[in-house]
Structure formats: C-alpha cells, structure tokens
Amino acid sequence: MRRRSPSNKPKRACGEHPRTRRAISFNQLVVEVLRLTRPNLPDPWVQLSDELANTHARNCRRYAQVHFARYPAVIEFAPQVLWLPRKYRLGLIAHELGHILAPGKSEAEADRAALRFLRVHITYDKRNFPGKGLQVGRRIR
Numbered sequence: 001m002r003r004r005s006p007s008n009k010p011k012r013a014c015g016e017h018p019r020t021r022r023a024i025s026f027n028q029l030v031v032e033v034l035r036l037t038r039p040n041l042p043d044p045w046v047q048l049s050d051e052l053a054n055t056h057a058r059n060c061r062r063y064a065q066v067h068f069a070r071y072p073a074v075i076e077f078a079p080q081v082l083w084l085p086r087k088y089r090l091g092l093i094a095h096e097l098g099h100i101l102a103p104g105k106s107e108a109e110a111d112r113a114a115l116r117f118l119r120v121h122i123t124y125d126k127r128n129f130p131g132k133g134l135q136v137g138r139r140i141r
C-alpha cells in the first residue's frame with residue numbers, strides 16, 4: 001500500500017478533472033456564448049484553438065482567452081472545454097465576456113463585470129484545479 005505524507009497534497013494531473021460523459025458540440029458552445037452575450041455586447045467571434053489545446057495540456061486552468069483582433073473581440077477556447085461540466089463552462093464564458101466588457105482591466109474586474117452585466121457570479125474551484133482554481137459560474141436573478 002502506498003502512503004502519502006500529509007504535506008504532500010494529492011494533485012490531479014491534467015485530464016483527470018471533472019468531465020462530462022459526452023462532449024457538447026462546438027455549435028452548442030457558441031450558443032452558450034451568444035445567450036450570455038446578448039443583449040449586453042455585440043456578438044464576439046468564437047473559435048477553438050490548437051495552440052490553446054497544447055497550452056491546456058501543460059496547464060489545466062488554461063481553457064480560454066480573449067483577443068481583440070476583430071470587433072468586439074475573439075474568444076478562443078481549448079477544445080477540452082467541450083468536455084467540461086456546464087458550471088465551469090458558464091464561469092469561463094462569463095469571465096471571458098467580462099474581459100470584453102472591462103478591456104485591459106484585472107481578472108477580478110472581469111469577474112465583477114460578469115456579475116454586473118451578465119448576472120453570473122463567479123467563484124473558483126481550487127479543489128479540482130491547481131493554483132487559483134477554475135471559474136465556476138452561477139446565474140443569479
């Protein structure tokens with residue numbers, strides 16, 4: 001039997017994170033983005049990124065990013081996002097839209113913008129994800 005010292009907290013490797021049994025489609029992801037976007041923002045461009053797929057494989061928290069290459073912005077996702085349970089997707093999407101609503105501002109400002117304009121409260125799951133944890137979104141009324 002293997003033993004673990006108390007200071008050696010068990011860490012999950014990439015790929016062992018909470019996953020749905022079946023991935024959603026890319027179209028479903030786009031619909032989820034647009035549902036949250038409207039009517040607060042012009043529709044962003046949404047795409048999957050091979051580069052982010054590789055980055056995600058090294059850093060489990062890296063699922064999405066925004067860049068402002070086209071109006072109002074491009075949201076890029078690692079394809080692994082399609083396997084995430086919905087609460088994480090909601091948190092990630094709301095957080096990235098928060099960056100578009102509060103461009104150039106901090107991570108905390110993006111979360112605040114998500115709460116204020118999209119009515120999504122974002123917390124971080126540190127139990128299943130390293131470091132700062134992964135966004136968990138909850139819609140509020």
Ligand SMILES: [Zn+2]
Nearest residue numbers: 095099107110
């Ligand atoms: Zn961010």
